[in-house]
Amino acid sequence: MRKNLIILLLLIIALTLPLYTGVYILHIFSSILIFLALSLSWDMMLRTGQLSFGTAGFFGLGAYASVLIVVKMGFNPILSLLIGAIFSGLIAFILGFIVLRLREIYFAITTLALTHVFSVIIRNFSDFTGGASGTILANAIFEGDPVKIYYLILIVAVLVIIISEVFKRSRIHYAINAIRNDEITAKSSGINVFKYLLFVFVVTSAIQGLVGAVYAHQYAFVNPESTFSLNFLLLPIAMALVGGIYSTNGPIIGALLLGLISEYLKLIMPYGHLIVYGLIIVFVVLFLPRGIYSTIHNKLLKSNIIGGDKNANTASK
Amino acid sequence: MSFSLNKSYKVLLLLVIFIVIIGFWNPNALLDGLQRGSLYSLIALPLALVLGILGVLNLAHGEFLTVGLYFIFMLNNRFNLDPLVAIIPTVIFLLILGAIIYWLTIKRVVKEGHLSQLLLTFGISLILIETINIFWTSMARNTYTSYSYASMEVGGFRFGTYELLYILIAVLVLVGLQLFLKKTRLGQATFAVGQNPKGAKIVGINVNYVYLFVFSVAVAILGIVAGAMLPRTAIFPEVGSPFTLKSFALAAMAGMGNLNGILFAGVTLGIGEAVINSIPNYGGWSDIVFFGVLIIVIISRSYRGAR
Numbered sequence: 001m002r003k004n005l006i007i008l009l010l011l012i013i014a015l016t017l018p019l020y021t022g023v024y025i026l027h028i029f030s031s032i033l034i035f036l037a038l039s040l041s042w043d044m045m046l047r048t049g050q051l052s053f054g055t056a057g058f059f060g061l062g063a064y065a066s067v068l069i070v071v072k073m074g075f076n077p078i079l080s081l082l083i084g085a086i087f088s089g090l091i092a093f094i095l096g097f098i099v100l101r102l103r104e105i106y107f108a109i110t111t112l113a114l115t116h117v118f119s120v121i122i123r124n125f126s127d128f129t130g131g132a133s134g135t136i137l138a139n140a141i142f143e144g145d146p147v148k149i150y151y152l153i154l155i156v157a158v159l160v161i162i163i164s165e166v167f168k169r170s171r172i173h174y175a176i177n178a179i180r181n182d183e184i185t186a187k188s189s190g191i192n193v194f195k196y197l198l199f200v201f202v203v204t205s206a207i208q209g210l211v212g213a214v215y216a217h218q219y220a221f222v223n224p225e226s227t228f229s230l231n232f233l234l235l236p237i238a239m240a241l242v243g244g245i246y247s248t249n250g251p252i253i254g255a256l257l258l259g260l261i262s263e264y265l266k267l268i269m270p271y272g273h274l275i276v277y278g279l280i281i282v283f284v285v286l287f288l289p290r291g292i293y294s295t296i297h298n299k300l301l302k303s304n305i306i307g308g309d310k311n312a313n314t315a316s317k
Numbered sequence: 318m319s320f321s322l323n324k325s326y327k328v329l330l331l332l333v334i335f336i337v338i339i340g341f342w343n344p345n346a347l348l349d350g351l352q353r354g355s356l357y358s359l360i361a362l363p364l365a366l367v368l369g370i371l372g373v374l375n376l377a378h379g380e381f382l383t384v385g386l387y388f389i390f391m392l393n394n395r396f397n398l399d400p401l402v403a404i405i406p407t408v409i410f411l412l413i414l415g416a417i418i419y420w421l422t423i424k425r426v427v428k429e430g431h432l433s434q435l436l437l438t439f440g441i442s443l444i445l446i447e448t449i450n451i452f453w454t455s456m457a458r459n460t461y462t463s464y465s466y467a468s469m470e471v472g473g474f475r476f477g478t479y480e481l482l483y484i485l486i487a488v489l490v491l492v493g494l495q496l497f498l499k500k501t502r503l504g505q506a507t508f509a510v511g512q513n514p515k516g517a518k519i520v521g522i523n524v525n526y527v528y529l530f531v532f533s534v535a536v537a538i539l540g541i542v543a544g545a546m547l548p549r550t551a552i553f554p555e556v557g558s559p560f561t562l563k564s565f566a567l568a569a570m571a572g573m574g575n576l577n578g579i580l581f582a583g584v585t586l587g588i589g590e591a592v593i594n595s596i597p598n599y600g601g602w603s604d605i606v607f608f609g610v611l612i613i614v615i616i617s618r619s620y621r622g623a624r
Contacts, residue, residue, distance in 0.1 A: 051432050101619045105374055105431045109565060110615050113608040116562065120608070124601045234443060241436065271454050275447030281440030285433050286425055 032259035033157040039236035039251040041207040049180035054111030060228040062088040062209025063216035088209020119228035134223025141217035238277040244291025346595040352480040354587020355487035361564035363535035370511040377442035379557035385543030404544030415536030465548035566611035
């Protein structure tokens with residue numbers, strides 16, 4: 001009950017934010033929500049035990065697909081966001097048949113290499129994609145109205161949160177957990193490992209494509225350097241780690257915390273404010289392997305402050 | 318895992334034929350490729366060493382190279398030290414830095430899963446890049462030395478001599494490493510730890526010390542590379558980053574623990590890159606060589622069941 005109240009409260013705050021803040025704050029929260037969605041999608045893939053470094057790649061593919069379809073074919077911008085998601089999902093579906101055979105370090109490295117391959121291909125098809133200088137949209141989505149853009153990003157973020165929760169509460173959750181804990185046992189108990197991995201890979205890639213499309217339309221341009229920037233890989237990972245992996249709440253808390261800290265640091269330290277991400281990743285890997293959310297949650301559970309909420313406990317594991 | 322160790326002679330023969338053909342067709346690309354290739358393999362050797370012995374894929378590898386480059390740049394800028402002379406203090410500095418970083422962080426994840434190792438080294442690479450950003454900002458910087466653009470002419474064919482140094486250093490480092498691993502007691506212990514850490518521990522080898530040693534030496538070798546690179550390279554905080562993946566591509570192609578194979582793989586890919594680079598209008602595609610080969614090698618391995 002208390003949990004529902006908190007969610008409701010947060011949703012109301014998020015919905016009414018444009019009423020009492022300026023453009024600057026809205027912009028900060030827009031970018032936090034973008035990274036929140038990326039972070040959740042990365043975590044959803046990690047829940048299957050596969051460490052994907054392809055977040056930036058599918059982000060960039062979605063961005064390019066949606067921008068190019070508007071520029072070259074005059075699509076409706078809102079519809080083109082969906083095209084971005086579908087395109088990324090489709091590429092993930094095709095590549096999944098090859099890439100998902102790999103495990104651990106090889107999966108991680110191959111997805112990272114794919115990100116580079118995507119950006120090289122896009123840079124070299126310069127007739128179609130604009131090459132190294134990129135493509136500029138005539139106009140940002142909603143004529144660049146920050147409030148409308150904020151609501152669009154909020155819708156995307158809430159959608160991703162809902163998908164993540166559906167994954168947590170449905171049968172998929174058990175299959176995914178079983179695959180992560182012991183793939184051979186999962187296989188021998190009749191779980192079609194490849195099918196589930198492919199499903200999660202396609203869904204998370206489509207999310208990344210959608211987020212990329214929204215991001216590209218917010219700033220009205222794409223270019224290989226900045227669209228395939230490894231920031232779209234590193235920052236979401238750091239956020240998920242800080243909050244706590246394998247949960248929905250973890251990445252949300254991580255994104256809010258790191259987003260606000262780095263925004264503040266950017267003001268006092270123009271060069272190198274990202275160092276805080278590196279320090280936090282190292283610190284969390286070494287000392288808090290379960291992340292902030294899970295650590296605090298477990299402490300509270302032990303001291304019986306929020307006892308009885310068994311569902312949440314299993315969910316955070 | 319290794320596919321060129323047993324068939325070393327065949328591979329060498331194929332490589333020689335390949336080089337001769339390229340040499341007749343496009344000598345400039347050949348020379349460029351040889352230089353690039355030896356630079357790549359020089360950078361890949363320490364990564365393969367750490368990967369083979371510690372089992373840790375160091376994603377901060379390229380950033381250690383960047384740190385070495387900036388350290389030499391600083392020595393050159395402040396004290397007017399020649400980059401090639403500055404190699405000596407840089408190697409010592411990187412040796413200590415590597416040891417400290419191993420002691421503080423890597424040590425704790427050597428026995429853990431790949432996930433924490435990858436994430437930890439990712440974090441370290443971010444810290445190194447951003448530290449450089451804080452001190453030097455993201456501006457690109459250059460050093461000038463009188464010899465870096467020297468050239469030579471043989472039979473009407475003109476080429477730069479400085480980069481031949483890469484080939485020399487690559488061969489020297491490779492031979493030195495091999496001799497060290499085969500002839501010295503510490504080297505043999507390193508070899509033993511690489512093959513079986515538990516067994517090595519039972520026969521009384523201090524595994525932790527070997528790990529510390531291997532990691533710091535691997536980082537220190539990058540100091541040599543940095544000294545050789547600096548006169549010809551503009552440096553900026555992300556200058557070393559692309560080399561991490563390229564090094565891993567070479568290590569994966571050569572097979573784990575096959576140090577000679579890295580030189581072969583490096584030269585082959587280097588020449589491949591140079592050839593594509595020399596084709597007019599399609600030069601931009603050369604970046605795809607390494608990643609394409611990396612993906613193909615990993616996937617073909619997986620199809621042979623060697624996951």
